[in-house]
Amino acid sequence: MALVTPNVDPVDVLIDPRTGDTVAPGLVDRRISFTFDDVDPVWTPLAPEFSCAANSVSLLMPYIEPYFVKSVRAFVDDLEPELAAETKAYLKQELQHHVAHRAFNDQMAKHYSGVGRIERGMKATIDWLRTRRSDQFNLAFAASSETIAYSAARWAAERRVELFSGADPIAASLFLWHLGEEVEHKSAAFDVFTAVGGSRRHYVSSMILSMILLMMFVAAGTTTLLWHERRLFHPVAHVRLWRWAIPFAFEVLTNMVMSTFSGHHPTDFADPSFYELWLREYDPETGTLPVWNGR
Numbered sequence: 316m317a318l319v320t321p322n323v324d325p326v327d328v329l330i331d332p333r334t335g336d337t338v339a340p341g342l343v344d345r346r347i348s349f350t351f352d353d354v355d356p357v358w359t360p361l362a363p364e365f366s367c368a369a370n371s372v373s374l375l376m377p378y379i380e381p382y383f384v385k386s387v388r389a390f391v392d393d394l395e396p397e398l399a400a401e402t403k404a405y406l407k408q409e410l411q412h413h414v415a416h417r418a419f420n421d422q423m424a425k426h427y428s429g430v431g432r433i434e435r436g437m438k439a440t441i442d443w444l445r446t447r448r449s450d451q452f453n454l455a456f457a458a459s460s461e462t463i464a465y466s467a468a469r470w471a472a473e474r475r476v477e478l479f480s481g482a483d484p485i486a487a488s489l490f491l492w493h494l495g496e497e498v499e500h501k502s503a504a505f506d507v508f509t510a511v512g513g514s515r516r517h518y519v520s521s522m523i524l525s526m527i528l529l530m531m532f533v534a535a536g537t538t539t540l541l542w543h544e545r546r547l548f549h550p551v552a553h554v555r556l557w558r559w560a561i562p563f564a565f566e567v568l569t570n571m572v573m574s575t576f577s578g579h580h581p582t583d584f585a586d587p588s589f590y591e592l593w594l595r596e597y598d599p600e601t602g603t604l605p606v607w608n609g610r
């Protein structure tokens with residue numbers, strides 16, 4: 316795979332020179348060929364705690380992303396053709412994400428016992444939401460969760476050198492590709508939510524619930540994986556995790572609050588340019604992205 320070095324500041328944004336607006340790239344249906352057979356579960360050896368936390372997020376994806384897809388797809392037939400087309404492109408991206416994370420998680424399961432219990436908890440929770448809450452609430456959950464996903468992507472872009480340097484290139488590509496597409500489609504579910512007259516009360520309550528569930532499951536998963544890696548009682552592990560968690564919480568909570576303001580649209584958020592520049596190198600012929608070399 317080719318090497319590229321996006322020579323950009325992580326907080327740069329792409330600006331349309333004519334309008335001064337943040338550029339919103341179109342949604343691309345990337346089919347990435349991942350092979351996880353040789354991936355070490357601690358795929359960031361310079362920051363092993365990050366692997367544990369990221370793998371915990373990965374555990375949730377095969378449950379929560381199909382839930383997003385079903386929740387949004389329920390409204391596709393009600394949309395104008397242009398928005399319906401954008402929405403279908405969004406759904407394709409989310410489907411690709413959870414398929415890739417399922418394959419990655421299956422590889423992780425060979426190394427870790429005990430994650431099955433956490434996955435069963437995730438499945439039961441998502442099943443409960445899907446079957447017991449209204450279609451409108453579920454759509455609001457998908458739309459508001461995209462704000463959290465965007466915030467995670469922005470947080471990771473700003474500290475990508477620390478987090479991903481020396482990482483296994485396949486696992487790093489999985490997470491960076493996913494985060495990059497979360498930035499790309501940050502508006503998609505929100506546009507559907509707005510088009511069908513979604514309730515602000517649902518938006519706020521579902522966003523708080525989504526954040527609580529994310530924190531709960533990531534805490535459970537990270538604790539389990541740290542224990543497996545014999546780092547649960549390592550002081551450095553906790554210092555690092557808190558050093559990442561505090562700015563993460565600040566990033567997410569700020570964006571969550573901003574997203575509840577009247578007139579807010581996700582395009583109001585500035586995108587980190589790193590992902591867009593890196594994803595441009597996607598080769599549809601081979602289904603590959605360039606190895607990111609840590610800059």
Ligand SMILES: [Fe+2]
Pocket residue numbers: 380408409412493497
């Ligand atoms: Fe996703």
Ligand SMILES: [Fe+2]
Pocket residue numbers: 409461464496497500
């Ligand atoms: Fe998403």
